[in-house]
Amino acid sequence: MTLDFYKYQGTGNDFVIIDNRTQFFSKNNTNLVNFLCDRKFGIGADGLMLLEKPEIEGDDFKMVYYNADGNQSSMCGNGGRCLVAFANFLGIIKDEAQFTAIDGPHKATLSNGLVSLQMQDVKEIQQEGEDLFLDTGSPHHIEFTGALDSLDVKKQGAAIRYNQKYKEEGTNVNFVEQLSANEYKVRTYERGVEDETLSCGTGVTAVAIAASASNRTSGESVKLHTRGGELSVSFIKDGDGYSEVWLTGPATQVFKGEIVCKL
């Protein structure tokens, strides 16, 4: 059997995207998704997304997200932005979109090659010493640190992701260096990839909110530098919570193809 796919990337966080509006793709085939994301035997990606017909009135499409390990997972911010760019490529949307993902409804806009995605409101932020934990559609542990460039993110990220507190549900782990009042450098260990990725959208969103919640940043707009490029996050601080959270950055089609699948 052969399968048509598209490859997208958002600040180096890369995804296989499949147009599943006809529901042809077998959704519980973990081995197939894992194979498609494999960088040596398959196409290679941090995750895979299905664009499906909307189930909610007013929506343009539905997003289904899998991590590279083949398991369906929680929200992917860079993935969501890439799927909006794909919906625009397919002619489903123009410069605005509304869709539903596993964490609920999302709005998005496209302008000058950038995709802005509205993320879920954040109501709870846990702070333990210098570390923070919050959910921006996916769970994120945040550690502010100094020498980010020399850090072994895979080793130190895995140690946190599999520790007693997180090992059951898992977490993504973000290591962060503050560059100025509203600017941060971020490296992320991703659950389900079980390695560092070049960028993580829900991760930088969590970092921006954590920076505000821990009084490192007083503004409501934060610039985030990842190894794959620059993202920005804006929000409204609402008492102890955060609303109108928007993640903005580039989302690009890399190639399309057809792959032979034996699974």
Ligand SMILES: N[C@@H](CCC[C@H](N)C(=O)O)C(=O)O
């Ligand atoms: N790359 C993502 C996050 C994807 C989900 C994550 N790996 C998890 O399982 O929580 C992003 O851009 O947000």
